[in-house]
Each structure stands twice: as structure tokens, then as C-alpha cells.
Amino acid sequence: xxxxxxxxxxxxxxxEQLANNNNxxxxxxTILIDTLKRGGKILLCGNGGSAADCQHIAAxxxxxxxxxxxxLPAIALTTDTSILTASANDFDFNSVxxxxxxxxxxxxxCLIAISTSGCSGxxxxxxxxxxxKGMKVIALTGCEESELSQLASLTVKVPSSVTARVQEAHxxxxxxxxxxxxxxxxxxxxxxxxxP
Numbered sequence: 790x791x792x793x794x795x796x797x798x799x800x801x802x803x804x805e806q807l808a809n810n811n812n813x814x815x816x817x818x819t820i821l822i823d824t825l826k827r828g829g830k831i832l833l834c835g836n837g838g839s840a841a842d843c844q845h846i847a848a849x850x851x852x853x854x855x856x857x858x859x860x861l862p863a864i865a866l867t868t869d870t871s872i873l874t875a876s877a878n879d880f881d882f883n884s885v886x887x888x889x890x891x892x893x894x895x896x897x898x899c900l901i902a903i904s905t906s907g908c909s910g911x912x913x914x915x916x917x918x919x920x921x922k923g924m925k926v927i928a929l930t931g932c933e934e935s936e937l938s939q940l941a942s943l944t945v946k947v948p949s950s951v952t953a954r955v956q957e958a959h960x961x962x963x964x965x966x967x968x969x970x971x972x973x974x975x976x977x978x979x980x981x982x983x984x985p
Contacts, residue, residue, distance in 0.1 A: 799951070799954060803949045803955075804957075807947070807958060807962070809948065810946070810947070814945055816943055817945060818965070818969040820925050820943065821899060821966055824899040829862075829895065829899060831862065832889075832890060832893065832898060832899070832901070833903070834866040834867060834890075834900065834902055835904060835929075836904070836909055836912070839903035839904060839956065840865075840867035842963060843867045846863070846960075846963040846966070850970065854967040855971065856972075858974050858975045861974065866885075866890070869889075873885045876889075882911055883910045883911045886911050886912065886914065886918075887914040887917065887918040894918070894922050894924055896922055896924060898919075898924050899924060900924055900925070902927070902928045902937060904930055905955040905959075907935025907937040909937070913937055916940045920940065926940065927942065928943070928944040929945050929962065932946050932948050932950055933950065934946075
């Protein structure tokens with residue numbers, strides 16, 4: 790049985806290695822800021838734990854992360870059970886995100902596509918739909934080269950093949966994106982201290 794300390798050591802090793810992904814993580818933050826500044830919105834998709842990350846990150850953009858500032862447009866494509874079940878029932882499960890991208894996405898928008906394996910069929914379908922609309926696509930994956938990493942405009946590949954460690958890194962990266970976006974919009978409003 791693995792001890793907590795062994796898991797903690799594994800987690801710390803992955804997080805420390807994220808320093809090697811700094812350029813991609815920061816470039817993705819710039820894409821998100823540019824998207825929102827030109828009036829676009831952020832769409833997010835993923836399955837299972839990654840679906841929860843989509844909702845988490847979208848909530849931080851729309852409501853707040855650490856500062857009070859204007860609401861920022863972000864939609865987790867994982868939350869509307871009527872759309873998800875209708876699309877899966879009437880078409881197939883691979884369409885549950887792409888159908889929403891087709892309906893809601895515009896060229897000024899950005900899709901954050903999350904898949905620890907990089908092989909989720911419905912996430913890949915969403916990316917294909919986003920690219921057909923001229924959207925930027927940021928992918929969060931594990932360490933393996935994948936169809937998702939090849940399709941995305943920019944990919945952050947977490948240096949692990951352990952799903953739990955990859956997901957832990959994904960939410961850390963997502964939190965940093967929320968922080969840097971929030972800083973950009975707080976400064977733009979002349980509100981660096983976070984007061985309304």
C-alpha cells in the first residue's frame with residue numbers, strides 16, 4: 790500500500806517539473822487575457838475529474854478568484870444535463886461538447902480542452918469544432934504526445950502519466966491562469982487592490 794508521504798513526494802516531483810512548462814503556461818495565460826480583452830469568451834470541456842476542473846475554473850472567471858472585479862465570460866460545457874443527455878441520446882457521446890462549441894463558439898473565443906490522456910473523443914471533437922470556427926484552443930494533457938496535443942493551438946503537457954498527479958497539476962495551472970487574468974483586468978480598471 791502506498792503511504793501518504795510517498796504520494797506527497799510524487800506530487801511534489803511533478804509540481805516541481807512544471808517549471809519546464811513555464812513558457813507554455815505563460816503563453817496560454819496571454820491567450821486568455823487577449824481573448825477576454827477583445828470581447829471573446831472562454832469555453833471549457835473535459836470528462837470526469839476534468840469536467841469538475843472546467844466548472845471550477847469557469848466559476849473563478851465569472852465570479853472572482855481573489856479580487857473583486859468585473860465578471861469575465863467563461864462557460865463550462867460540462868454542466869447542462871439537458872444538452873449533454875440530448876446530444877448523447879440523439880447523436881452520440883462524442884458530440885456532447887462539439888455541439889455546444891458549434892452553437893456558442895465564435896472566432897474571438899478560446900476553448901480550454903482538458904484530457905489527462907489527450908485521447909478523449911468528445912474533447913477532440915470539440916477541438917475540431919473550435920478550430921473550424923477560428924477559435925484558439927489551449928489543451929491541458931498528461932505527458933504523452935496525443936491527438937489532442939497535436940490539434941491544439943497550444944498544449945501544456947504535465948510531466949506525468951498518473952491521472953491523479955496530472956489532475957492536481959491541471960488545477961494549479963488553472964488557478965494561475967485565473968490569477969494572471971484577474972490581475973490584468975484589475976489593473977485595467979485601475980483597481981489593483983481588488984476593491985470594487
